[in-house]
Amino acid sequence: MEVFKNVLCPFCGCCCDDLEVEVDSNKIINVKNACALGRGKFLSIGEHRLLKPLVKVDGELVETDLEKAVEKTVEMIKNSSYPVFYGFGCASCEAIKLCLEMADLSGGLADNISVVCHGPTILGLQDMGIPSATLGQIRHRADLIVYWGCNPVEAHPRHTIRYGPLSSGRFVTGRKSRRMVVIDVRKTPTATMADVFMQVKPNSDFEILTALRALVNDLDLEVEEVDGVPVAKLEELADMMINAKFGALFFGLGLTMSYGKEHNIEAAIALVRDLNKKTKFVMIPMRGHFNVTGANEVFTWQTGYPFCVDFSMGYPRYNPGETSAVDVIARGECDLLFIIGADPCSHLPHYIVERLKNVKLVVLDPSITPTVKMADVAIPVAYVGIEASGTAYRMDGVPLQLRKVVDPPPGILSDVDVLNRIVRRLK
Amino acid sequence: MSGKLLIKNGFVFDPVNGVDGEIMDVAVENGRIVEDVRGTDVRVIDATGMVVMPGGVDVHSHIAGSKVNSGRALRPEDHYRDYEIRRPGLRSGVGYTVPSTFVTGYRYARMGYTTVIEPATPMLKQRHTIEELNDIPIIDKASFPLMGDCWFVMEYLEKNMLKECAAYAAWLLKALKGYALKIVNPGGLESWGWGRNVRGLDDNIPGFNLTPREILRGLCKVNQMLNIPHPIHVHANRLGQPGNYQTLIETMDCVRDLYNGTKPVIYLTHCQFNSYLGESWIELSSGAPEVADYVNKHPHVVIDIGQVIFSSATTMTADGPFQFQLHLLTDYKWVNADVECETSAGVVPFKYKKRSYVHAIQWITGLELALLIKDPWRVFLTTDHPNAGPFTEYPRVVGWLISRKAREATMKKVNARALKRTMLDSIDREYNLYEIAIVTRAGTAGILGLKSKGHLGVGADADMAIYDFNPRNIDLSRDYKLVRRALRRAAYTIKTGDIVCVNGEIVKSTEGAILWVNPSVSQDLENAVVSDIRRRFRDNYTVEFENYLIDESLLINSRPLKIKGGV
Numbered sequence: 001m002e003v004f005k006n007v008l009c010p011f012c013g014c015c016c017d018d019l020e021v022e023v024d025s026n027k028i029i030n031v032k033n034a035c036a037l038g039r040g041k042f043l044s045i046g047e048h049r050l051l052k053p054l055v056k057v058d059g060e061l062v063e064t065d066l067e068k069a070v071e072k073t074v075e076m077i078k079n080s081s082y083p084v085f086y087g088f089g090c091a092s093c094e095a096i097k098l099c100l101e102m103a104d105l106s107g108g109l110a111d112n113i114s115v116v117c118h119g120p121t122i123l124g125l126q127d128m129g130i131p132s133a134t135l136g137q138i139r140h141r142a143d144l145i146v147y148w149g150c151n152p153v154e155a156h157p158r159h160t161i162r163y164g165p166l167s168s169g170r171f172v173t174g175r176k177s178r179r180m181v182v183i184d185v186r187k188t189p190t191a192t193m194a195d196v197f198m199q200v201k202p203n204s205d206f207e208i209l210t211a212l213r214a215l216v217n218d219l220d221l222e223v224e225e226v227d228g229v230p231v232a233k234l235e236e237l238a239d240m241m242i243n244a245k246f247g248a249l250f251f252g253l254g255l256t257m258s259y260g261k262e263h264n265i266e267a268a269i270a271l272v273r274d275l276n277k278k279t280k281f282v283m284i285p286m287r288g289h290f291n292v293t294g295a296n297e298v299f300t301w302q303t304g305y306p307f308c309v310d311f312s313m314g315y316p317r318y319n320p321g322e323t324s325a326v327d328v329i330a331r332g333e334c335d336l337l338f339i340i341g342a343d344p345c346s347h348l349p350h351y352i353v354e355r356l357k358n359v360k361l362v363v364l365d366p367s368i369t370p371t372v373k374m375a376d377v378a379i380p381v382a383y384v385g386i387e388a389s390g391t392a393y394r395m396d397g398v399p400l401q402l403r404k405v406v407d408p409p410p411g412i413l414s415d416v417d418v419l420n421r422i423v424r425r426l427k
Numbered sequence: 428m429s430g431k432l433l434i435k436n437g438f439v440f441d442p443v444n445g446v447d448g449e450i451m452d453v454a455v456e457n458g459r460i461v462e463d464v465r466g467t468d469v470r471v472i473d474a475t476g477m478v479v480m481p482g483g484v485d486v487h488s489h490i491a492g493s494k495v496n497s498g499r500a501l502r503p504e505d506h507y508r509d510y511e512i513r514r515p516g517l518r519s520g521v522g523y524t525v526p527s528t529f530v531t532g533y534r535y536a537r538m539g540y541t542t543v544i545e546p547a548t549p550m551l552k553q554r555h556t557i558e559e560l561n562d563i564p565i566i567d568k569a570s571f572p573l574m575g576d577c578w579f580v581m582e583y584l585e586k587n588m589l590k591e592c593a594a595y596a597a598w599l600l601k602a603l604k605g606y607a608l609k610i611v612n613p614g615g616l617e618s619w620g621w622g623r624n625v626r627g628l629d630d631n632i633p634g635f636n637l638t639p640r641e642i643l644r645g646l647c648k649v650n651q652m653l654n655i656p657h658p659i660h661v662h663a664n665r666l667g668q669p670g671n672y673q674t675l676i677e678t679m680d681c682v683r684d685l686y687n688g689t690k691p692v693i694y695l696t697h698c699q700f701n702s703y704l705g706e707s708w709i710e711l712s713s714g715a716p717e718v719a720d721y722v723n724k725h726p727h728v729v730i731d732i733g734q735v736i737f738s739s740a741t742t743m744t745a746d747g748p749f750q751f752q753l754h755l756l757t758d759y760k761w762v763n764a765d766v767e768c769e770t771s772a773g774v775v776p777f778k779y780k781k782r783s784y785v786h787a788i789q790w791i792t793g794l795e796l797a798l799l800i801k802d803p804w805r806v807f808l809t810t811d812h813p814n815a816g817p818f819t820e821y822p823r824v825v826g827w828l829i830s831r832k833a834r835e836a837t838m839k840k841v842n843a844r845a846l847k848r849t850m851l852d853s854i855d856r857e858y859n860l861y862e863i864a865i866v867t868r869a870g871t872a873g874i875l876g877l878k879s880k881g882h883l884g885v886g887a888d889a890d891m892a893i894y895d896f897n898p899r900n901i902d903l904s905r906d907y908k909l910v911r912r913a914l915r916r917a918a919y920t921i922k923t924g925d926i927v928c929v930n931g932e933i934v935k936s937t938e939g940a941i942l943w944v945n946p947s948v949s950q951d952l953e954n955a956v957v958s959d960i961r962r963r964f965r966d967n968y969t970v971e972f973e974n975y976l977i978d979e980s981l982l983i984n985s986r987p988l989k990i991k992g993g994v
Contacts, residue, residue: 006974305500313512
């Protein structure tokens, strides 16, 4: 038996990098230090596995070999007038680079899954900036931690222990020296841990944030309550924020995807920015997939823009609302969708998925997903971070190495190897 | 790396070898300068009537890493008007103040620059910096890790464990593929962890029994002990504050006694931002004469100017408290990015306007520094890209240096009160091309300790720039616009013997190297220090020790420089 230490967990944006994976004859038999989600991924890589490349012939998916699947893909990209390259939440940065090169070469469009998760965070950032920090700053210094519209206990299970209220740092040690606030529309398991839980009505975040900001700036609110929350309670929270030595705001899709979207984020950024005039305060988005942050980073350094990048004019063009994958599919402009590290048929809005009936689909995925079932070409790849190495970025932008602990099933390559074969023939 | 090349009949400017515009041939074989090349396979470039210089070496330009990328992400409006269309063999991308990686490489090569240093990278995010450097084509590059406010460094210095601190610094450079020690606002970054700053060299740093002076002196000694080719690279305290020239001089002076008469011991970067006289913004004036006077009298100091260009800029530094103050001052959008146990960072867009009193003072201060410091080997041309302006505007700065007329043309348009309160108008000095070659390549390569760069002697890297203007036929001072145009688009840029640019167009994209130093220390000391760091690593960081290291295989083109440390 071999034990791999310091393994990065390729599940959520926490990117815990202290896993110990026990491997016996190329089979993972145990995973230590991981949460249930991460452990589950490591132990279930054999399930629902896509093992052979599939090509659609007369409406039926039939098995083929890798060479033919790659050839077919290259032909489809060459014949496409506007290919869209989409996904990347579960792909390594190395794979993302190759897809951007393809999009650039073919005059297509590249977009990543932030378009359906933290896209509004990016739009808010482009309007306002963002006062942020790495997670360790919070562990060492934060005496107030606010979770807004997110539920780490279920979605990022080790967040509270490694980086949040239960962590222990140099200047602030342990749960007792920190206060924890949860703001959500329902009492989540995270809320039960909190010192203060503020239940708000769905879609009232913008109003609450704006009211809090007014209070932080010493303005009086001439109402009794804001969207059902008593002003006295908001005042109490505003005081907690001002009096913290170091405060941190974590926010999730509850804020980005509820009514108001980027305006919610802008209100949150304005609040945290103003708090910095009185004390130290930072904010970090709770990114979902383990490398969606990396997708934003690679997109940005290669093209200047974090997502929604259109190359149809020969240079990177960015206009979310016009150049997102969702926009382009909705307008029926895309004739080929190339997917890696995502399952859009499960996650995109239903009316968009219906549009995909008229679009050719190429999917690189380790397992059989609804998108694979709809594909014209599906190519199996290794699980990156388990069966292949690479680079991923944690939710706070810390880059880390994904490690290979077992070999993929026979005949299956990493996504980087498959993409290299495609790119080489496109040039 | 191609075969043989002969550059004939150019006016060669090679200050390291004392060549001042003489007509000479330069021969290249296998990527290096050689005595002579022969054979039928020699490619000849006729440089008759052109200027031949070593490839440009930029010692301080923020081109890669997490804060640069934050700047890119923050500023779509910066990119909209400035883009590069994809051409065969080349990638598309965007500018302007924070260009995408490919465009960065192309634009430097277009100006005849072949080596560029990213001067501030947080160690925890070094992998990001390396990934971006890998994606910058053509040019050679290196990065300086931000060590000044690193907890391990501060703890060793607190206990006066200099040898251990040196071994740690050596290990860090080796493990993370860094090139020199960077110190930004010493003590101020750790204070910024609490939303505070330090006010001077003798403030106590919260949470530590240490002062900025002790960090500077400690790391300066460490740098000497390890024989690192570049001196400590310092962004001084109180950047961007009125009256800060005194702090700058104190910073220079605090390591004066460590100079042993051989090479400079401290490098002060973008000094323009640290050379302000006056108690407030209203009374702001240039402290450049005072600073220049100090530099002229003290050979232990080297500086670069950080010249302001009147254009848009994106300010980005590891100096978190400064960036926040700038945000408060301007109300522009603000990114803050603290890094645990190491540093902070901030990004704020900016625009320098000719009519603004303060901006005019900043412009004047930079030029005064360049013109009043007598020795061109100790003052270098930078714009602290993209803080005071984009690197693509270097030719404009050269224009101001070589021509009083060029300065007068700009002075006519800048704030008159600022001119009245400074002495720029009374300075007649004009740089010659020999001096320009020093402040843009020979001097910068020298202070970086890059022995094979910045000159055209036999054995040097065949990195060259050929500019299409005849220095004997024109008067630099009068025809500065012609020179400026020629410098913007090199007639030829040669990188490691490959012709990469012809008449300002990139003709070939190559992989530049990443340079890093590998200082040796005694094995016992290294083992002891590494095991100490490893033991305490989890207490400090939220990543594992093994995942902090950068494997050399991550560098597409790695070029380590082995040096013998003295501990």
